[in-house]
Amino acid sequence: MPEIAPAATPERPSAAVLGRRADDQPESPNGTRRKLGLLFWLCLGFIALVVFGAIFANVLPLPNPNLQNYSAVDAGPSLHHLLGTDDLGRDLLSRIVFGSRVSLVVGFGGIAIGLAIGGTLGLLAGYKGGAVDTVLNGASFVILAFPPLLAIIVVVAFWGRSLGKLTLIIGIASIPSLFRVIRATTMSYANREFVVAARAMGASTRRILLRELLPNVAPAALSFALIGVALIVVLEGSLAFLGLSVALPTPSWGNIIYEGASNNLLQTDPLIALWPALAMFLLLTSLNVVGDRLRARFDVREGAL
Amino acid sequence: MTKSRSGLAAAFPAATELHDPLLEVVDLATSFQTPRGLVRAVDGVSLTLARSRTLGVVGETGSGKTVLIRSIMGLLPRHGVQRSGKVIFAGRDLGALGERDLRRVWGTEMAMVFQDPMTALNPVVRIGRQLTESLRLRAGLDRKAAIETAVALLESVGIASPRERLRSYPHELSGGMRQRVMIAIALACGPKLLLADEPTTGLDVTVQAQVLDVLGTQQAERSMAMILVTHDLGVVATRADSIAVMYAGRVVESASTAVIFDSAKMPYTEALMRSIPRLDAPPGARLAAIPGRPPDLTTVPTGCAFAPRCAYVTERCIHETPPLTESAPGHYHACWNPVGSPEGEQAFSTNLAKGVMAAVEIAQREVRK
Amino acid sequence: MSEQALLSVENLVVDYGRRHRRVQAVSGVSFAVPERQTLGLVGESGSGKSTTGRCVxxxxxxxxxxxxxAGTDLSTLPARELRRARTKLQMVFQDPISSLNPRRKVIDIVAEPLAIWGGVNRKEMMRRAADMLEAVGMDPAVTGNRRPGELSGGQCQRISVARALMLEPALLVCDEPVSALDVSVQAQILNLLTDLKERYGLTMLFIAHDLAVVKATSDRVAVMYLGKLCELGPVEDLYLSPQHPYSAALVDAVPVPDPRRPVAGPPLSGDMPSPADPPSGCRFRTRCPFAQDICAIEEPPLEEIAPGHLVACHFPTSSR
Known part of the structure; x- marks a missing residue:
């Protein structure tokens, strides 16, 4: 009906006739992203190294972690034993590499269980609100009210402490915290108008949760989960001190520190406890840095300058 | 008492005041280092503002108007900012003042009203305390005097039952009331200059009228100067003495308000004016929109920044940046083909024939009338 | 007239909150919008206009x-059919940024309605989404792969409009679509909506707080105050001779870009009373310059004072 112009006012003005368009600013989407930085890659590298060691510990040229070599007891670092040996002559590097399996399985496995259950429920509660939210939220408070360490100790003491059981118990214990984080993040998006728009278009609840909410919640969840892994690695250490981690002599970082700290070894050979503690410290730092940088990277800047 | 004195001063401005404006901004430039590159938010702006006058700064989002007034105040982030040029306020170069001296100027001599009163007010502190805090700190009043002054201030900005309102939290007030509280806080120490950054954006039109009125009366009573920043020329039409139109970090036209509305030279000013929906337009009339959007300030093109959206654009506009020139006393504009000039007429008819969008939009509106 | 109305609202009431702190946001609003017409719904924040739009x-x-x-009360439909029927009623929201998912690409956002309802392959979906982007004046090749955060408010609002039109709705509810935009961009979006209305034969409910904005798009205007309608009439009549004092105040409040116009006092004094405790009788009486004793006692009914022009006031302008 308008005689001169096309129906809709193009935002691209025809000053393009003169060789330039107002709409085509070279805003490369990559240019707006923050750089991850060297520290991030160093930290990611360390995590990858630990994971690699844990997976391929069997095929790496390492002595049996439980082999007691009485000709080299309490030896310092040497070419033969890169990190030295403990009071039973076991190779420390080998014990730490094999021990990382326990830390990683418990850490990542536990968080995976927590995310799968707590995350799903958190999304649902945050989006649905109302009675669903009230019930789930109340339940999470009840569970959080138990001191988690105490609850884990009780369960481990009565049920046993194989790696699988330990992972399952810690995973269940992490559900309420993950539920709460994801519920809160979901709630901050659930009332945004794009969710209302999706409902108005007839999208199902499943679709809204997966397509609209999950991508927005995921970065915060991922970052929190990595910190959660770090916390669980420390928790394993605490359990070992109470003799409630995996049964000795199976190495775990907690077990090695525990052994290194008993029998006055801390005075005579502090290196035994130092190495696993150092590994733990580096893994914790790396997980925190990676989680933090990833979150910052995926934080979408809403609105232009 | 103060009122009568300043009233006299307004009536018989001393000779020194004529030559000594309250605020003088000379070639101010501010740029930010961002991941996308250097953003030239303010690019060589010069302004003068006499005592108890109002300057309207008009521009679209991204024209640098907010950064301009923050640069004037010196309220910029400490890192990644480059600022050059001079801001002379009441005879002092603000750029030469240290953080301590600046803080003494803020609030007592120049104050600011922000666009979003919800984020500018502290949500967990009662408004009474937010108001009295600066009165006690800056004006040195005791508790009782501060409360009495606060009540008087709230009353003067048109808040009903001010004494009870002192006990309210910001979220208990409506948007218009919050903005009036913000104004009361800004006025608390009797500033000489009030900087209002889009004070009515996001408010209902009725409330907008109320807030603008409060600003106007307070300004007259206190003979205070004001810079009113807005994206809507309609807002400043009856409120400002002079207007500076900003585009892509520069002032592209400035003159007294009447001159701007009667004989705007810069096509951008004209376009802004045409895009205002008017009640007296015939129903269903097409608005003359400005096609496109302001340029990204990291990559301001050479030549005139408005050229890609302009109805009067010629080859020259793309290659040469037009300088800000004085065409009549007090009327500055930066354009090669000003509206109403022979060059402008020529460029417009050529563009209309070529089908340049901006020109077509204007012609279409004329046809429909 | 109401027989062929595409949309008819009768005695709409919306309550918020539970027993003790009950707030009535909308109290008995009725109106009808004939096919291919636009009704502007005007009022201040807190008037219940957005709630009305969300119910519609x-x-x-x-x-x-x-x-x-279209003659049927959708709330009586079973859930599955309601989901399908609802696609014919789409919304455009006020906040251009919050109404788009920040993590998805523009082209996917626009194609989403088709993805929900299926029936077309991905290639066809992308083609139709690109066509729609073109229709709202955006270049799919340039903007299609961007995310909302990289675009301006006006561009985001165009994408919202494109998404709303993908399912070929009959009714478009625009809830303050231009309030968050610069005047220059406002005009672009208003023109776009007017053009698309012609092109797709849309019926619209256009919600705004600014009468000037409504005037550019609407055929008829309804003015709301504290959950009730005060005036309903053709757009021309309503701004030339507003009958309700509140409509008159809204007309006066529109800033006029003319420096010679004398600055009148504020069109309305005071603030809107709380909807939790509305005034007795006429709800506007506490701020009305013409209020009499009767206004506090008796609520004025919405009456037709000229063909198609309804007012709820004891003392409409023409009778004063």
């Missing part, structure tokens, strides 16, 4: 009253 587009369930779309 079935984003929210009313407490009482009926909303009929």
């Amino acid at each position: 587009s079935f984003v929210q369930r009313p407490t009482g009253g009926t909303v009929r779309f």
Whole structure:
């Protein structure tokens, strides 16, 4: 009906006739992203190294972690034993590499269980609100009210402490915290108008949760989960001190520190406890840095300058 | 008492005041280092503002108007900012003042009203305390005097039952009331200059009228100067003495308000004016929109920044940046083909024939009338 | 007239909150919008205009009253059919940034309605989404792969409009679509909506707080105050001779870009009373310059004073 112009006012003005368009600013989407930085890659590298060691510990040229070599007891670092040996002559590097399996399985496995259950429920509660939210939220408070360490100790003491059981118990214990984080993040998006728009278009609840909410919640969840892994690695250490981690002599970082700290070894050979503690410290730092940088990277800047 | 004195001063401005404006901004430039590159938010702006006058700064989002007034105040982030040029306020170069001296100027001599009163007010502190805090700190009043002054201030900005309102939290007030509280806080120490950054954006039109009125009366009573920043020329039409139109970090036209509305030279000013929906337009009339959007300030093109959206654009506009020139006393504009000039007429008819969008939009509106 | 109305709202009531702190946002609003017409709904924040819009587009369930779309009360439909019927009523929201998912690409956002309802392959989906982007004046090749955060408010609002039109709705509810935009961009979006209305034969409910904005788009205007309608009439009549004092105040409040116009006092004094405790009688009486004793006692009914022009006031302008 308008005689001169096309129906809709193009935002691209025809000053393009003169060789330039107002709409085509070279805003490369990559240019707006923050750089991850060297520290991030160093930290990611360390995590990858630990994971690699844990997976391929069997095929790496390492002595049996439980082999007691009485000709080299309490030896310092040497070419033969890169990190030295403990009071039973076991190779420390080998014990730490094999021990990382326990830390990683418990850490990542536990968080995976927590995310799968707590995350799903958190999304649902945050989006649905109302009675669903009230019930789930109340339940999470009840569970959080138990001191988690105490609850884990009780369960481990009565049920046993194989790696699988330990992972399952810690995973269940992490559900309420993950539920709460994801519920809160979901709630901050659930009332945004794009969710209302999706409902108005007839999208199902499943679709809204997966397509609209999950991508927005995921970065915060991922970052929190990595910190959660770090916390669980420390928790394993605490359990070992109470003799409630995996049964000795199976190495775990907690077990090695525990052994290194008993029998006055801390005075005579502090290196035994130092190495696993150092590994733990580096893994914790790396997980925190990676989680933090990833979150910052995926934080979408809403609105232009 | 103060009122009568300043009233006299307004009536018989001393000779020194004529030559000594309250605020003088000379070639101010501010740029930010961002991941996308250097953003030239303010690019060589010069302004003068006499005592108890109002300057309207008009521009679209991204024209640098907010950064301009923050640069004037010196309220910029400490890192990644480059600022050059001079801001002379009441005879002092603000750029030469240290953080301590600046803080003494803020609030007592120049104050600011922000666009979003919800984020500018502290949500967990009662408004009474937010108001009295600066009165006690800056004006040195005791508790009782501060409360009495606060009540008087709230009353003067048109808040009903001010004494009870002192006990309210910001979220208990409506948007218009919050903005009036913000104004009361800004006025608390009797500033000489009030900087209002889009004070009515996001408010209902009725409330907008109320807030603008409060600003106007307070300004007259206190003979205070004001810079009113807005994206809507309609807002400043009856409120400002002079207007500076900003585009892509520069002032592209400035003159007294009447001159701007009667004989705007810069096509951008004209376009802004045409895009205002008017009640007296015939129903269903097409608005003359400005096609496109302001340029990204990291990559301001050479030549005139408005050229890609302009109805009067010629080859020259793309290659040469037009300088800000004085065409009549007090009327500055930066354009090669000003509206109403022979060059402008020529460029417009050529563009209309070529089908340049901006020109077509204007012609279409004329046809429909 | 109301027989062929595409949308008819009868005695709509919306309550918020539970027993003790009950707030009535909308109290008995009735209007009808004939096919291919636009009704402007004007009022201040807190007037219940947005709530009315949300009920009309079935984003929210009313407490009482009926909303009929093409003659049927959608709330009586079973859930599956309601989901399908609802696609014919789409919304454009006020906040251009919050109404788009920040993590998805523009082209996917626009194609999403087709993805929900299926029936077309991905290639066809992308083609139609690109066509729609073109129709709202955006270049799919340039903007299609961007995310909303990289675009301006006006561009985001165009994408919202494109998304709303993908399912070929009959009714478009625009809830303050230009309030958050610069005047220059406002004009672009208003023109776009007017053009698209012609092109797709849309019926619209256009919600705004600014009468000047409504005037550019609407055929008829309804003015709301504290959950009630005060005036309903053709746009021309309403701004030339507003009958209700509140409509008159809204007309006066529009800033006029003319420096010679004398600065009148504020068109309205005071603030809107709380909807939790509305005044007796006429709800506007506490701020009305013409209020008499009767206004506090008796609520004025919405009466037709000229063909198609309804007013709820004891002392409308023409009778004063």
